[in-house]
Amino acid sequence: MFSLADKTAVTGVGETAYGRESRKSQLTLTLEASLAAINDAGLTPKDIDGVIPYAAGGIVAEDFVTNFGLPDLRYSALTPMGGASPVAALQSATMAVATGVANHVLVALGRGSISGGRITQRLAEMPQMRLVSEFEMPIGTNAPAQFYAHMARRHMELFGTTSEQLAEVAMTCRRHAQMNERAMMRKPMTLADHQASRMIADPLHLFDCCLESAGAAAVVISSVERAKDSPHRPVLIGGVAEGHPDSPSAITQRPDMTRLGIARAAPIAFAMAGVEHSDIDVAEIYDCFTYIVLCQLEDMGFCAKGEGGDFVSNGRISLGGELPVNTHGGLLSEAHIAGMNHIVELVRQLRGDCGERQVKDAEVGLVTGFGDLGDGSIAVMHR
Amino acid sequence: MxxxxxxxxxxxxxxxxxxxxxxxxxxxxxxxxxxxxxxxxxxxxxxxxxxxxxxxxxxxxxxxSGSGKVHSWTVSHHPFHPGFKRETPYVTVTVDLAEGLRLQGVLEGNDASALAIGREVELTFNDVDAELTLPGFRLV
Structure with a gap:
């Protein structure tokens, strides 16, 4: 059977500065990060013949043709899965490159400055939120923190998961961010800080919630043959998959609220890459909320359902621990670039370019995406 | 003002x-x-x-019937939609209805302390105005 394993590599990564706001437009930020990724791959924009923009971003393939003067765009697609989009785009890009449709696919994502009041409006207008918008927003369920609080509360009631265990995820990300000059939040966070942070949607405190950021990141996917010419040590995509949960359009209607789409994708990606959980040296896990990290670790099979709270405790997910998670600080402490920053970080870890926060001898790693009420995506990469 | x-x-x-x-x-x-x-x-x-x-x-x-049991809940402290600013904190429950479906609604009395998975509740009808009634729940 045709397999996508090891057909492609991430040849270039790039990003802008990250901050709470930017004077630059979303398109400018996206193009700036794209250019950085293309340069990093040792290519010029004229080499790009495939583009996957961020579906939720309002930026389209035409913007890249116009601004870069792409001479022959042969492939464009969208992967509309919220925060699962960037890693799902790796699957789409790999399919395009492995089948010879395109040579170098650019995957780019930018987020402009967003004022709090507009988030609920933006969500309400997304087609995949239609049922939530019709039936739940009128009663006061308006934002992701509220949607996911129901999942987290049920997990706590069923399995005894605690707020202190969720704090482990937040504190780990913060510790890692202190070793990352690009990170927005580098002030140390204690358990007391986490517990004292204001309640947003019980059981989620402010420090269980990701940042809002302006900035952009991008990667270039090329065939393994072409990757040999790239200036960096190639980082190969060994396995990649997307998965969708039951009742993807309303969490309330999901038979098992604690099971995410990645539960379907992870076995496919692991098998494709031919690796076991114990082979994973570093994991960049989508962290819009602390609970979502814990739940994905369970759904990927790093521990049984209900054991995520114990799994993330006692330093296991810290640098130097058994499974270092979010070595850049994640969405919780680096920046919310919808997980494109997670892909960039994994590639740099596998290149060995992460300095103080480098996972020693990292050879195999994974990156996940999560979005739109439970969609999941995962890529296993190796050097 | x-x-x-x-x-x-x-x-x-x-x-x-x-x-x-x-x-x-x-x-x-x-x-x-x-x-x-x-x-x-x-x-x-x-x-x-x-x-x-x-x-x-x-x-x-x-x-x-409108009767059911609590599946999960949250207490919203932050008004993500400014229209709910005066109501925070408010409790929203997701309920397993007796007939097997799920429904979400605001909990009457806004006290989450008595909630647990499986706690029995019944549907309430919250009339917003002449055109709109929203589903809610109360403990039984």
Whole structure:
């Protein structure tokens, strides 16, 4: 059977500065990060013949043709899965490159400055939120923190998961961010800080919630043959998959609220890459909320359902621990670039370019995406 | 302070469609109506065109009891939509209805301390105005 394993590599990564706001437009930020990724791959924009923009971003393939003067765009697609989009785009890009449709696919994502009041409006207008918008927003369920609080509360009631265990995820990300000059939040966070942070949607405190950021990141996917010419040590995509949960359009209607789409994708990606959980040296896990990290670790099979709270405790997910998670600080402490920053970080870890926060001898790693009420995506990469 | 200064933005309201109108009409009459498949009699919610069991496009509407058990909940402290600013903190419960479907609504009394998975609740009808009634729940 045709397999996508090891057909492609991430040849270039790039990003802008990250901050709470930017004077630059979303398109400018996206193009700036794209250019950085293309340069990093040792290519010029004229080499790009495939583009996957961020579906939720309002930026389209035409913007890249116009601004870069792409001479022959042969492939464009969208992967509309919220925060699962960037890693799902790796699957789409790999399919395009492995089948010879395109040579170098650019995957780019930018987020402009967003004022709090507009988030609920933006969500309400997304087609995949239609049922939530019709039936739940009128009663006061308006934002992701509220949607996911129901999942987290049920997990706590069923399995005894605690707020202190969720704090482990937040504190780990913060510790890692202190070793990352690009990170927005580098002030140390204690358990007391986490517990004292204001309640947003019980059981989620402010420090269980990701940042809002302006900035952009991008990667270039090329065939393994072409990757040999790239200036960096190639980082190969060994396995990649997307998965969708039951009742993807309303969490309330999901038979098992604690099971995410990645539960379907992870076995496919692991098998494709031919690796076991114990082979994973570093994991960049989508962290819009602390609970979502814990739940994905369970759904990927790093521990049984209900054991995520114990799994993330006692330093296991810290640098130097058994499974270092979010070595850049994640969405919780680096920046919310919808997980494109997670892909960039994994590639740099596998290149060995992460300095103080480098996972020693990292050879195999994974990156996940999560979005739109439970969609999941995962890529296993190796050097 | 002027009166207009106190004015909060209007809360989001459902958009009526052919598929969901009977549900909202039912609530306004203080009845919980859900779709029943014309092919296999399976109940479903939220309203949608097709039965995922037998793929029948036919359905009618049937009234449910409104009794159920708590599946999960949250207490919203932050008003993500400014229209809810004066109500925070408010408790929203997701409920397993006796007939097997799920429904979300605001908990009467806003006290989450007595909540637990499986706690019995019953439906309430919260009349917003003449056009709109929202589902809610109270402990029994």
């Amino acid at each position: 002027s009166a207009s200064h106190d004015q909060l933005p209007e809360k989001p309201r459902p958009e009526y469609s052919d598929e969901n109108q009977p549900y909202w009409d039912g609530l306004r009459e203080h009845k919980l109506l859900v779709q029943r498949c014309g092919g296999c009699n399976t109940l479903r919610h939220y309203p949608r065109p097709l039965c995922d069991g037998c793929y029948s496009l036919e359905y009618d509407w049937t009234e449910l």
